[in-house]
Amino acid sequence: MIHVENLTKHYDQVAAVDQIHFDIHKGEIVGLLGPNGAGKTTTLRMLTGFLRPTSGTIRVKDFTVENQSLEIKKIIGYLPESAPLYPDMLVFDYLRYVANIRAIPADRNLSRIRELARQCGLQEVMHKPIGELSKGYKQRVGLAHAMMSDPEILILDEPTSGLDPNQIIEIRDIIKHIGKEKTVILSTHILSEVEATCDRVVIIHQGKIAADGNLRELKESSGNTNVIHLTVRNAPFEEIEKQISSVEGVTGIARLEESSDQVSVKLTISSGQDPREEIFRKVKQTDWVLLEFYQQTQTLETIFRGLTKEN
Ligand code: ATP
Numbered sequence: 001m002i003h004v005e006n007l008t009k010h011y012d013q014v015a016a017v018d019q020i021h022f023d024i025h026k027g028e029i030v031g032l033l034g035p036n037g038a039g040k041t042t043t044l045r046m047l048t049g050f051l052r053p054t055s056g057t058i059r060v061k062d063f064t065v066e067n068q069s070l071e072i073k074k075i076i077g078y079l080p081e082s083a084p085l086y087p088d089m090l091v092f093d094y095l096r097y098v099a100n101i102r103a104i105p106a107d108r109n110l111s112r113i114r115e116l117a118r119q120c121g122l123q124e125v126m127h128k129p130i131g132e133l134s135k136g137y138k139q140r141v142g143l144a145h146a147m148m149s150d151p152e153i154l155i156l157d158e159p160t161s162g163l164d165p166n167q168i169i170e171i172r173d174i175i176k177h178i179g180k181e182k183t184v185i186l187s188t189h190i191l192s193e194v195e196a197t198c199d200r201v202v203i204i205h206q207g208k209i210a211a212d213g214n215l216r217e218l219k220e221s222s223g224n225t226n227v228i229h230l231t232v233r234n235a236p237f238e239e240i241e242k243q244i245s246s247v248e249g250v251t252g253i254a255r256l257e258e259s260s261d262q263v264s265v266k267l268t269i270s271s272g273q274d275p276r277e278e279i280f281r282k283v284k285q286t287d288w289v290l291l292e293f294y295q296q297t298q299t300l301e302t303i304f305r306g307l308t309k310e311n
Contacts, residue, residue: 083142087131136167249273
């Protein structure tokens with residue numbers, strides 16, 4: 001559906017987006033994740049044809065951004081980070097105005113507005129001025145605007161930014177619902193949003209793609225060693241170190257917390273090894289009291305931090 005190759009955008013000397021590649025397939029909900037200034041907005045603005053790339057190729061269906069950006073704008077609905085809305089207009093009047101600019105035929109105009117009001121949960125506020133709406137409702141109006149011409153692809157730049165937890169869940173549910181029929185690309189900093197909404201994650205950092213895949217693939221490819229946490233009573237750290245560091249697969253042992261009667265340690269485990277049984281046997285042979293014993297699995301947060309923390 002979308003093919004991006006060697007896409008680059010320079011602002012003077014700054015490479016905001018630096019030779020990125022990705023493909024987005026029909027029906028996917030893809031989360032574009034990255035820290036502030038990573039290049040997410042710049043990428044989305046180039047995909048929508050609002051910003052000219054310095055170099056590289058963007059193909060949307062059979063159209064290229066260089067030559068057919070008007071055709072592409074017809075296929076894509078875009079919700080920018082701060083959707084420009086007219087605060088004095090009533091929601092209904094605003095959507096009718098958008099329907100007119102989008103050349104929705106007069107006989108379908110009302111039914112389309114009604115349909116969008118239902119999809120975006122706007123029925124209760126159709127006759128309120130936009131300026132009086134909460135941020136969550138304003139975002140829904142922006143979403144309805146982006147969806148007016150029933151585009152095949154929706155591009156949403158930080159759709160839940162600045163919303164409260166309830167509003168976030170509501171917008172997220174709307175996006176998930178829309179995603180059943182459309183291809184959706186959304187940018188966000190919120191990791192739980194990606195986990196809850198997206199089929200696939202593209203992590204962008206300093207203008208480059210740092211990772212691309214579904215969560216399972218990212219966990220597998222992040223290559224980080226596993227970690228086991230162990231808390232015991234009745235054993236000094238040195239004793240734990242002596243017993244546990246000889247277990248095959250344990251490559252490191254670090255003291256996390258130590259009080260007068262208990263110690264917490266973090267064990268680093270080499271990739272592909274699972275020494276939990278052997279550790280358990282070792283502990284059983286002692287008079288230690290086992291208080292905690294668990295394997296820390298990779299989360300999107302640990303993957304994200306590993307890939308995007310500054311050097
Ligand atoms: P955020 O999450 O903070 O919105 P982002 O990932 O969307 O960040 P971009 O807005 O794409 O990042 O910015 C990428 C880089 O390009 C940043 O270093 C930014 O300062 C720079 N940049 C963005 N727009 C411009 C501009 N119009 N002129 C100059 N530099 C810009």
